[in-house]
Amino acid sequence: MSAEVHQFVVEALKNMNYDTAEVTGETPLGPAGLDLESLSLAEVAIQVEDTYGVKFEEDEMESVALLTVGGLVDEIVKRSSAAVAS
Amino acid sequence: MSAADAAVVTGLGAVTPLGRGAPELFDALCHGKSGLRRPPAGHQLDGVVDSVGMAPDITAAEVLPPSEGRLVDRFVLMAMAAADDAIADAGLVIGRDVDPARVAVVVSSGAGGLTTYEAQGLERAQRGPTAISPYLLPGMLPNMAAARIAIKYGIRGWSSATATACAAGAHAVAEAARLIRYGEADVVVCGGAESPLNATTALAFRHARALAHGFEDPEASSRPFDRRRNGFVLSEGAGVLVVERAGLADSRGAAGYADLLGWGGSTDAYRPTAPRPDGEGAAQAMRSALASGSLGPDDVDYVNAHGTATKLGDVAETKAIRAVFGDRSPAVSGTKSMTGHLLGGSGAVEALICALAVAEGALPPTGNLDDLDPACELDHVVGGARRQAVRAVLSNSFAFGGHNVSLLLGAPSTRRTRGGAERKEHA
Incomplete structure (x- = not known):
C-alpha cells in the first residue's frame, strides 16, 4: 500500500504546484525540503482523509510538519490499517 | 496644504471587459467601443443574462508564486494583474524609492470571491465535508486582493478593504486620498475588483x-440615461491606481496623470437597494467632494456618472447633478454603457x-444614448469623445445600501x- 500512498501524496503536492521532480521518501515536509506552509499541509491532510478515511487532528499537525514524505506515508498506512482492523 | 503634499496619480492598471491595460481601456471608450457580449455557450450565465462583460483571463501563474495560487478567486487575480x-x-520600486512602512494598500471588493465560495459549496453538497479546501478563505475573503498585493510587494503600511458593494472601489480611492492628505502614507496602491459572473449572483x-x-444586441443592452434603459449589465474586472505624495513623485522623477483633489461620502439612509428619489444623498457626496478639494x-x-442604466438610479443622479450644478451642466457620461457594471471594481x-x-x-x-429620457437632461457626451481642456472632474459611485461616494x-x-x-502645461 505504501507505494500507492506515496504516489498519492506526491500527486497531491504536484497539484498544489510544488515541484516534486526531486521528491523521495527522505524529503522533509518542512523548511529543509518541500517547505510546506500550514495550509498546504492541511490540504494534504484533507485529501488523505477524503481518499483513505484517515484523520489528522489539529494538535497533531505540528508534529506531522516535522515528518519526511516517507514518514507521512508510513503514518497514513499505519492508521489506515488500524482503521480497517478495528 | 503645500503642492508637495498633493495626492497625485502616477500609475494605472486595469483588467476590464475592454481588455488589459488602462490606455487601451480609455482609447476603446473614446472610440465608443463596447466590451459587452452574449455569454458564451456552456458558461454558467448562458441563458441567465442576455449580455455580460467578461475580462481577459488572468492565470494564477501570471501573478502569484506557484504554491500560492490554489483556489484563489478571479477577483484577486484580476486585482493583482x-x-x-x-x-x-508608476515605475515605483517599493523599498528602493520609498520605505515599505510608508506604503499602503487599499483594494476593495463588493463581495469577494463568491464564485469560488459557491463552487466549493456545490462540491461539498456532492462529495461531503472533505471537499472543502483549507485554501478556500484565503482565496476568497474580500480583503485578499489587498493582502496578497501587500505580500507580493512587501507593503508594510496601512492596508484595508471596504466592502461597500458598488461603491467599494470608490471608497478605496477616497481612503487613499485621505491617507496621503493626513500624512499616513507616501504611496497608496488603491483600487477595486469584482468577479460576480456566477449564476447565483446573476439570478439575485x-x-x-x-x-x-430583452435586447437582441448585447452591446446595446447598457443604456444609461436612454429612454429604453431597463437595467445594468453584469461585468467583472479590476482597476488599480498608484497614488503618491507629489513631493515623492517629483523627487523620483515620476510623471502624474492627475491629482486626487478631494472626496465626498454620504449615506441615503433610505432603502436597501433603491436610491433616494430626489438624489439628495448623491448631491451631498458631490458637494462634499468639492468642499474637500476647495x-x-x-x-x-466633467462628471463620470454612476449611470448604471436603472430606471430610478439615472433619474435620481440627474436630479443630484442639477441640484449641485444648477443650470450649467458639466459634460456628463456613463461609461458603464461600454464596460458594464463592475460592481466593487467600477469606482476604481x-x-x-x-x-x-x-x-x-x-x-x-455614453454609448447607446440614442433617445434621451427627458427626466435625464444634462450635457451628455454622445456620438464620440469630446476633446477639450479638462480642469476638475467628479467620479460618482452609488451602492446598494445607500453608500454614496464622489471623487474629485x-x-x-x-x-x-x-x-x-504634459503638452499643454508643462512643455
Whole structure:
C-alpha cells in the first residue's frame, strides 16, 4: 500500500504546484525540503482523509510538519490499517 | 496644504471587459467601443443574462508564486494583474524609492470571491465535508486582493478593504486620498475588483429586476440615461491606481496623470437597494467632494456618472447633478454603457478613466444614448469623445445600501505630467 500512498501524496503536492521532480521518501515536509506552509499541509491532510478515511487532528499537525514524505506515508498506512482492523 | 503634499496619480492598471491595460481601456471608450457580449455557450450565465462583460483571463501563474495560487478567486487575480501593471506604470520600486512602512494598500471588493465560495459549496453538497479546501478563505475573503498585493510587494503600511458593494472601489480611492492628505502614507496602491459572473449572483440581480434584458444586441443592452434603459449589465474586472505624495513623485522623477483633489461620502439612509428619489444623498457626496478639494461647481468640466442604466438610479443622479450644478451642466457620461457594471471594481475603474480624461484632455461618450429620457437632461457626451481642456472632474459611485461616494480629480501638480496635459502645461 505504501507505494500507492506515496504516489498519492506526491500527486497531491504536484497539484498544489510544488515541484516534486526531486521528491523521495527522505524529503522533509518542512523548511529543509518541500517547505510546506500550514495550509498546504492541511490540504494534504484533507485529501488523505477524503481518499483513505484517515484523520489528522489539529494538535497533531505540528508534529506531522516535522515528518519526511516517507514518514507521512508510513503514518497514513499505519492508521489506515488500524482503521480497517478495528 | 503645500503642492508637495498633493495626492497625485502616477500609475494605472486595469483588467476590464475592454481588455488589459488602462490606455487601451480609455482609447476603446473614446472610440465608443463596447466590451459587452452574449455569454458564451456552456458558461454558467448562458441563458441567465442576455449580455455580460467578461475580462481577459488572468492565470494564477501570471501573478502569484506557484504554491500560492490554489483556489484563489478571479477577483484577486484580476486585482493583482492590475496592481502589477499600475506599479510598473508608476515605475515605483517599493523599498528602493520609498520605505515599505510608508506604503499602503487599499483594494476593495463588493463581495469577494463568491464564485469560488459557491463552487466549493456545490462540491461539498456532492462529495461531503472533505471537499472543502483549507485554501478556500484565503482565496476568497474580500480583503485578499489587498493582502496578497501587500505580500507580493512587501507593503508594510496601512492596508484595508471596504466592502461597500458598488461603491467599494470608490471608497478605496477616497481612503487613499485621505491617507496621503493626513500624512499616513507616501504611496497608496488603491483600487477595486469584482468577479460576480456566477449564476447565483446573476439570478439575485435578475430577480431584483436590476439587470438589462430583452435586447437582441448585447452591446446595446447598457443604456444609461436612454429612454429604453431597463437595467445594468453584469461585468467583472479590476482597476488599480498608484497614488503618491507629489513631493515623492517629483523627487523620483515620476510623471502624474492627475491629482486626487478631494472626496465626498454620504449615506441615503433610505432603502436597501433603491436610491433616494430626489438624489439628495448623491448631491451631498458631490458637494462634499468639492468642499474637500476647495473647489466650486464652476471649476468642474466633467462628471463620470454612476449611470448604471436603472430606471430610478439615472433619474435620481440627474436630479443630484442639477441640484449641485444648477443650470450649467458639466459634460456628463456613463461609461458603464461600454464596460458594464463592475460592481466593487467600477469606482476604481472610473476614477482611472477620470485621471486619463484629465491627462489626455478627452471625455469618453455614453454609448447607446440614442433617445434621451427627458427626466435625464444634462450635457451628455454622445456620438464620440469630446476633446477639450479638462480642469476638475467628479467620479460618482452609488451602492446598494445607500453608500454614496464622489471623487474629485484635477490637473497633476507634479513637475512631469502624462498625456495631453504634459503638452499643454508643462512643455
